[in-house]
Amino acid sequence: MATGPGRFFRCACFCSENLYVARYGLHVRFRGEQQLRQDYGPVLRSRGCVSPKDFEQLLEELEQEVERRQRLGPESAARKALIANSYRPARLEIYNPLQDVALAPEFLAAAEYSTLPGADLEGLLQRLETVSEEQRIYRLPVFTPPFCQALLEELEHFEQSDMPKGRPNTMNNYGVLLHELGLDEPLVTPLRERFLQPLMALLYPDCGGGGLDSHRAFVVKYAPGQDRELGCHYDNAELTINVALGKTFTGGALYFGGLFQAPSALAKPLEVEHVVGQGILHRGGQLHGARPLGTGERWNLVVWLRASAVRNRLCPMCGRKPDLVDDEGFGDGFTREEPPTVDVCVLT
Numbered sequence: 001m002a003t004g005p006g007r008f009f010r011c012a013c014f015c016s017e018n019l020y021v022a023r024y025g026l027h028v029r030f031r032g033e034q035q036l037r038q039d040y041g042p043v044l045r046s047r048g049c050v051s052p053k054d055f056e057q058l059l060e061e062l063e064q065e066v067e068r069r070q071r072l073g074p075e076s077a078a079r080k081a082l083i084a085n086s087y088r089p090a091r092l093e094i095y096n097p098l099q100d101v102a103l104a105p106e107f108l109a110a111a112e113y114s115t116l117p118g119a120d121l122e123g124l125l126q127r128l129e130t131v132s133e134e135q136r137i138y139r140l141p142v143f144t145p146p147f148c149q150a151l152l153e154e155l156e157h158f159e160q161s162d163m164p165k166g167r168p169n170t171m172n173n174y175g176v177l178l179h180e181l182g183l184d185e186p187l188v189t190p191l192r193e194r195f196l197q198p199l200m201a202l203l204y205p206d207c208g209g210g211g212l213d214s215h216r217a218f219v220v221k222y223a224p225g226q227d228r229e230l231g232c233h234y235d236n237a238e239l240t241i242n243v244a245l246g247k248t249f250t251g252g253a254l255y256f257g258g259l260f261q262a263p264s265a266l267a268k269p270l271e272v273e274h275v276v277g278q279g280i281l282h283r284g285g286q287l288h289g290a291r292p293l294g295t296g297e298r299w300n301l302v303v304w305l306r307a308s309a310v311r312n313r314l315c316p317m318c319g320r321k322p323d324l325v326d327d328e329g330f331g332d333g334f335t336r337e338e339p340p341t342v343d344v345c346v347l348t
Ligand SMILES: O=C(O)CCC(=O)C(=O)O
Pocket: 169, 172, 220, 230, 235, 242, 254, 288, 289, 290, 300, 302
């Protein structure tokens, strides 16, 4: 069902900033031909956009991408309504409210610890793996193997159905938007509110971890003949959890650089292998990408976690005060409300 304009908004920059050109491995700002030539002429040439035809093709692609982004909200709501009316799930239990039995014991223990009155960061760090202390990247088991399996089966069933499918984000072409499938309410929102929120509040209090009030959740799929890797980017999120669901694969490790707000280039990226069932926690602003898939298929659940109290001050995508535009559902997590007083500081 379409939710229409509501509490959450997106920033107008969505249609003009951070347009991804996979062929040249570049994110660009786009306001028209002249601006594109002026701002990106040399770097585009250095990446192989040399002939007038190359440039014309790029222009056309960018214009199409802007139009696609402008249509995104209403089209997504229409898909969601159609799926709710006509799609027959294979694994109905996935649509039941999230049960503790779906969650790995380590995840339950870490989340439960985090809700205790005396809980602190040191205690939580004993209950998860620190991948990088400096970069504040952590990992822990999230779902049980049977739940991963059931979710994968359901996602594959949906993929093979004749239902309309949206792209998970502006860089991945294959996967599933969980809110379109109706999985936000039973699965992702409880996961965020009951489990991720207490964890993130201890791990990242300075990034809005204690004030997560919306999310965008999707599954990315990598397979031969489809997407195989993901370019370097930062997420439109304060915090991200990325859970490997399966299937069996080689390659596809995540690599991390510095924070986009303080780029130190990707001189020596940190490589982090995906482990099926486990989730990697990182700051949305941490530059990262995914290495090429070797063999098999890789499906990962990615939840971009948003804290309006942080993003209302500064849109992470354009770096300015957000220019609010109505949107469907959680939009891009901006609100008009005065931010509640939470312990946040803007990253610099
Ligand atoms: O492929 C992956 O595991 C990373 C996906 C990702 O970074 C994203 O979708 O934001």
